Amino acid sequence: MRLRATMIGSGLALALLAGTAAVAQQAQKVTVAVTAIVEHPALDAARDGVKKALEDAGYKDGANLTFRYESAQGSPATAAQIAQKFAGENPTVIVAIATPSAQAMVTATQTIPVVFTAVTDPVAAQIVKDRQAPGGNVTGISDFSPLEAQFDLIKELVPTAKRIGVVYNPGEANSVALLNAVKALAPARSLQIVEASAGRTADVSGAAQNLVGKVDAIYLPTDNTIISALGTVLNVGADNKLPVFTGDTESVQKGSVASIGFDYFQVGVETGAVVVRVLKGEKPGSIPVKNASGSNLVINTKAAAAMGVTIPPAVQARAKQVIN
Amino acid sequence: MSLIATLGAIEIGLVFALVALGVYITFRVLDFPDLTVDGTLPLGAAVAAAMIAGGVNPVFATLAAIVAGCLAGTVTAWLNIRFAILHLLAGILTMSALFSINLRVMGVPNIPLMNRPTVIDFFTWLNPFIAILGLPARPTLRVLALLIIVTVIAALLARFLKTEFGLAMRATGANPRMARAQGIRTDMYIYVGVALSNGLVALAGALFAQTAGFADVSIGTGTIIAGLAAVILGETIFRSRSIVVAVFSCLIGAIAYRLAIALALNAGWLGLRASDLNLVTAVLVGIALMLPGVANPLRGLFKRSAP
Numbered sequence: 001m002r003l004r005a006t007m008i009g010s011g012l013a014l015a016l017l018a019g020t021a022a023v024a025q026q027a028q029k030v031t032v033a034v035t036a037i038v039e040h041p042a043l044d045a046a047r048d049g050v051k052k053a054l055e056d057a058g059y060k061d062g063a064n065l066t067f068r069y070e071s072a073q074g075s076p077a078t079a080a081q082i083a084q085k086f087a088g089e090n091p092t093v094i095v096a097i098a099t100p101s102a103q104a105m106v107t108a109t110q111t112i113p114v115v116f117t118a119v120t121d122p123v124a125a126q127i128v129k130d131r132q133a134p135g136g137n138v139t140g141i142s143d144f145s146p147l148e149a150q151f152d153l154i155k156e157l158v159p160t161a162k163r164i165g166v167v168y169n170p171g172e173a174n175s176v177a178l179l180n181a182v183k184a185l186a187p188a189r190s191l192q193i194v195e196a197s198a199g200r201t202a203d204v205s206g207a208a209q210n211l212v213g214k215v216d217a218i219y220l221p222t223d224n225t226i227i228s229a230l231g232t233v234l235n236v237g238a239d240n241k242l243p244v245f246t247g248d249t250e251s252v253q254k255g256s257v258a259s260i261g262f263d264y265f266q267v268g269v270e271t272g273a274v275v276v277r278v279l280k281g282e283k284p285g286s287i288p289v290k291n292a293s294g295s296n297l298v299i300n301t302k303a304a305a306a307m308g309v310t311i312p313p314a315v316q317a318r319a320k321q322v323i324n
Numbered sequence: 325m326s327l328i329a330t331l332g333a334i335e336i337g338l339v340f341a342l343v344a345l346g347v348y349i350t351f352r353v354l355d356f357p358d359l360t361v362d363g364t365l366p367l368g369a370a371v372a373a374a375m376i377a378g379g380v381n382p383v384f385a386t387l388a389a390i391v392a393g394c395l396a397g398t399v400t401a402w403l404n405i406r407f408a409i410l411h412l413l414a415g416i417l418t419m420s421a422l423f424s425i426n427l428r429v430m431g432v433p434n435i436p437l438m439n440r441p442t443v444i445d446f447f448t449w450l451n452p453f454i455a456i457l458g459l460p461a462r463p464t465l466r467v468l469a470l471l472i473i474v475t476v477i478a479a480l481l482a483r484f485l486k487t488e489f490g491l492a493m494r495a496t497g498a499n500p501r502m503a504r505a506q507g508i509r510t511d512m513y514i515y516v517g518v519a520l521s522n523g524l525v526a527l528a529g530a531l532f533a534q535t536a537g538f539a540d541v542s543i544g545t546g547t548i549i550a551g552l553a554a555v556i557l558g559e560t561i562f563r564s565r566s567i568v569v570a571v572f573s574c575l576i577g578a579i580a581y582r583l584a585i586a587l588a589l590n591a592g593w594l595g596l597r598a599s600d601l602n603l604v605t606a607v608l609v610g611i612a613l614m615l616p617g618v619a620n621p622l623r624g625l626f627k628r629s630a631p
Contacts, residue, residue, distance in 0.1 A: 070589060071601070073601050073602055074542070074545065075543075075545060075546060076536065076538075076540050076542060076543045077336055077339075077340070077532065077536075077543065077550070078585065078601070080332070080336060080532075080535075080536040081329075081332050081333060081336055081582065081585060081586060081589065082589060083332070084328055084329055084331065084332020084333070084335070084463065085325075085326065085328070085329035085332065085586065085589055085590070087328050087332075087463075088325075088326030088327060088328025088329040088330075088331075088332070089326055089328075089329070099434060100434070100538065100540055100542070103434075103436055103438070103536075103537055103538040104536055104537065104538070106438060106537070107438060107536060107537030107538075108328075108332070124432075124436075125434060125436050125538075126436030126437075126438045126439070126538075127436075127438075170424075170427050170433065171423065171427060171433045171541040171542060172433055173432060173433040173434035173540070175433075176432055176433055199423055199424075
């Protein structure tokens with residue numbers, strides 16, 4: 001009798017458990033579709049960060065999560081087509097990486113939640129109307145470089161610097177926004193900005209060489225074209241003892257002197273956290289757009305020596321990562 | 325493939341049908357391989373977007389984009405005719421100059437057009453019909469509006485190529501020496517043809533900016549490839565000597581090319597990755613090009629009853 005009661009009881013309990021598990025499973029089965037304008041180490045790291053944040057929140061790809069990814073391979077026409085494809089598939093949340101992909105996505109859907117990331121100026125790009133109250137179905141994380149900290153660092157490492165050369169692609173919206181901000185903050189630090197534009201990776205080498213003798217240091221913003229040709233600028237720097245600084249920290253690992261910049265994996269994790277909030281039922285339009293946090297100081301002592309920069313112990317002590 | 329994705333592919337296919345028509349005029353009619361189009365597509369987008377963002381009526385902005393494209397084409401033709409610069413090189417020169425000009429026109433590399441009036445707004449009278457069909461409203465409206473615009477332009481172009489003027493242009497491309505011997509001023513026809521071609525491509529750029537919601541200086545990349553692929557795909561599907569069929573096959577070719585890309589985007593089940601997109605598209609187009617050597621199942625459908 002007791003055995004039977006226990007059996008029925010545990011049977012009921014099991015059924016109940018299975019039932020709630022099934023309900024939970026049902027409720028949490030979600031699809032996150034990610035699109036990026038191009039495959040690129042920083043953008044790929046952002047995508048992987050989103051996936052990590054989802055995993056940490058209990059969304060496992062293949063189990064209760066379907067994770068999709070499409071790259072437009074650099075073509076805005078393809079980005080528009082991917083946006084239409086996602087709009088038709090009606091995923092739970094769409095993540096759009098970089099400005100053209102985000103613009104195409106916002107045009108394609110007014111209902112499916114869109115979380116953008118790696119967009120420098122979402123208001124100027126009309127992806128959202130207002131950072132504090134985006135409204136509608138869109139929110140996200142922007143990645144405007146911590147320029148003030150970066151230029152203070154350049155002053156600290158190269159105290160004699162008066163003129164800084166900035167190599168940028170005039171065809172990239174993000175880079176132009178950064179250049180204008182750099183020009184605005186330079187006078188207060190008694191710096192003079194010398195522009196060098198390069199529309200294609202093939203022009204980067206010439207643009208950097210043209211700066212030799214005219215500037216005391218070179219600064220490269222987070223510009224896809226320029227960073228793709230990073231090696232040529234680093235060679236110019238090493239050959240002429242001209243220190244090269246970058247807006248991103250990954251380039252420091254490849255040989256620029258130093259940077260205070262975003263870890264794009266971390267930016268992706270922050271973006272993923274927003275995705276999770278939306279999955280849990282928050283309206284994207286009521287989540288303010290945040291600038292990515294988590295900027296780290298990374299220095300490369302070998303590159304610094306090659307380019308004639310001595311790194312003070314104080315700076316070295318502050319660094320999150322030192323590459324020898 | 326979802327309905328929206330299919331509509332999206334047709335929408336972008338229709339925009340690029342205008343590129344195909346432009347490329348058809350230069351490559352096929354005039355035998356003048358013109359690479360200017362990589363610069364005139366973003367030029368059209370830049371002019372239209374800058375003007376619409378500045379509050380100009382979208383129809384006027386679109387017409388201004390066409391004029392700008394025609395001017396750019398005229399420059400290429402001028403470099404070729406006046407200074408005997410090889411047509412390929414003349415096109416490349418204009419195209420690279422246009423990159424800087426496009427930046428000047430826009431002032432910034434990217435102009436968003438979300439929530440701005442566009443030429444599509446003039447077709448809202450179609451909405452009741454779309455509601456009856458039960459199709460998604462906004463994407464269908466864009467497709468129908470583009471379908472009307474592109475069909476009218478293709479019909480006008482076919483009609484133009486059948487006039488005496490058009491015939492002389494075709495003669496210029498087919499055999500310039502013979503054409504000159506017949507008293508045809510070949511230079512003038514090259515000027516008009518290349519200008520017209522780039523005007524059409526600029527119109528495509530203007531429509532892309534208005535339907536996709538933004539103009540970006542980078543949208544020109546690969547325009548010539550997309551245009552050529554559409555022309556050749558169209559020719560593969562319809563083998564015909566008729567100029568009307570040839571013009572309309574450009575439309576079908578452009579849509580087929582975009583559907584191939586949509587298919588490639590949906591080829592995940594084959595174990596393909598996002599980075600394989602260009603390869604998959606190339607293979608799909610390549611297969612279409614190989615078909616005439618084997619057997620084209622579509623051709624029988626469109627063949628005239630008896631020779």
